[in-house]
Amino acid sequence: MPISLENGGRASVARAPWRDPAAHWKSIADATASVDAPVAVLHADAVRFNAHDIVRRASGKPVRIASKSLRVRSVIEALLELDGFAGVLAYTLPEALWLSETIDDVVVGYPTADRGALERLATSPRGAARVTVMIDSVEHLDLIDSVRAPAERETIRVCLELDASWRSRGPLGTVGVHRSPLHEPHELETVARAVVDRPGFSLVGIMSYEAQIAGVADRAGRRAYNATVAFMQNRSMAELLDRRGAAVERVRRIADLEFVNGGGTGSLERTTQDPSITEVAAGSGVFAGHLFDGYGHFAPAPAAAFGLTVVRRPEADVATVLGGGFVASGPPGPDRLPSPVWPAGLEYIPRESAGEVQTPLRGGAARSLRIGDRVWFRHTKSGELSERVDRFHWLDAAEDGIVRVTDDLPTYRGEGRSFV
Ligand SMILES: Cc1ncc(COP(=O)(O)O)c(C=O)c1O
Structure with a gap:
């Protein structure tokens, strides 16, 4: 079945669940708990x-x-x-x-x-x-x-x-x-x-x-x-x-x-x-990479995100995830790095930053992260994440309001295509 973008007065669109980050990211994490990382999601609403x-x-x-x-x-x-x-x-x-x-x-x-x-x-x-x-x-x-x-x-x-x-x-x-x-x-x-x-x-x-x-x-x-x-x-x-x-x-x-x-x-x-x-x-x-958070006249919803898994704990306030160096094109600078959005309060370690295979993240939230836990990121740009993953998991809210994976959408890469 093709996905539908008609909003048809959907209550979940009107509620804009992404405005409550704690509940929003928890719902995404719960819906994809059984999917191994890297896991990319599109929040349907x-x-x-x-x-x-x-x-x-x-x-x-x-x-x-x-x-x-x-x-x-x-x-x-x-x-x-x-x-x-x-x-x-x-x-x-x-x-x-x-x-x-x-x-x-x-x-x-x-x-x-x-x-x-x-x-x-x-x-x-x-x-x-x-x-x-x-x-x-x-x-x-x-x-x-x-x-x-x-x-x-x-x-x-x-x-x-x-x-x-x-x-x-x-x-x-x-x-x-x-x-x-x-x-x-x-x-x-x-x-x-x-x-x-x-x-x-x-x-x-x-x-x-x-x-x-x-x-x-x-x-x-x-x-x-x-x-x-x-x-x-x-x-x-x-x-x-x-x-x-x-x-x-x-x-x-x-x-x-x-x-x-x-x-x-x-x-x-x-x-x-x-x-x-x-x-x-x-x-x-449409996907709203985090570059679009800096505009005054519109506020898109964070629709695309990716989750990586914590694989080691080098220090008490550092958790290291596998992957993460999904750096965006354009003039190089910190704004080209994926933004760790959940749990809140994680940041890169400047001398290491987003790594080719591993990315250490520092901050208060890292203290409670355990091996196997997930950290959610937003890419800077919108289409480049599709070059990193074969598919997006489509997260749609059912009648009961609970967000579930209802579809897997192959990226160009997932269809074996890469054009630039
Ligand atoms: C020719 C052209 N038109 C329009 C756009 C705007 O696209 P978007 O809405 O994805 O930023 C771009 C983006 O680089 C472009 O190169």
Whole structure:
């Protein structure tokens, strides 16, 4: 049976059990007591809460699911069943081709140079009708042509990426990610014309991801830092509204676009206010890695977590669990480490931190931990945990309100797939 994310007025969603951490983590621990570690869980009502909250925050604009932030096919498919979600923003072409076996609208959010996958796309009528590739230069078109000439292939659906970074002239410099070289409206238009003028391609969309707004938490630091983030995000969004609007307008004059995609979990309220945007992207907010605890304008439920088992007690106030070095991508720093959330009051030992095989944790709570007990963590990011485990245990509350494992959901890894 596929899982359902309809909340249908569920009392457990309304009660938001995660707001009472002691009872919440105990219920998760009880439900998975007989499962050996590492054990990864998805709390069904927390996932439902987050999914519906994303739709609410998107204010009527369809939400394209950022699959890299989930990497669990059954969850992606369950989200697509909900009103408000439409299509997938995949992260590689092989992944997109795989997903397109069951999903009819998959945009690859990043350019590809995978010749084998391009060959498969170019020769698959169904794949070519369902999958859109990302480009930001004529070189990308040349690469596709070099794999298979236009006369010998399907028409390739193309999305153009507009750089959304803010080139501030002040001390902040350029903020945002270094992705597309197409920054100015006329630069986007030039490449759009190249796509439109070439046989074998169909220009169907524009994507422009404001990472500096979606991916930078505005309540994660001290007051001065947060104020700087707020300043940067206000100025950057104002600049982007004008520039993105002008760029989209120019391209719309020469191509009949199906979509203009922007934003991410952290920026839904702002991105939906941009009239040039027809849809938003979001994924991380569904599982809610702990990076998302630092945003002021929304509070996702901690839906994904993993449990590790205590295997030794080196000192009275230290308990060591097996595993734990699930460090997240991005600029290295303590915020990239999984957060030990339960029992409360455990912390890493700085000189050792989260280890490759073992992780010692120090704190008052460690004194009462015994060998075989479990410690619960949240990953920093949302999809990367799926690379560590074969499956998530789906914890759903029955009529009696008791949370039980009702399903096992394979991750991409569990299905034998790894894409980056
Ligand atoms: C192109 C693009 N769009 C949107 C997102 C936002 O995804 P999420 O909601 O998972 O943070 C990302 C994340 O990195 C992205 O790269």
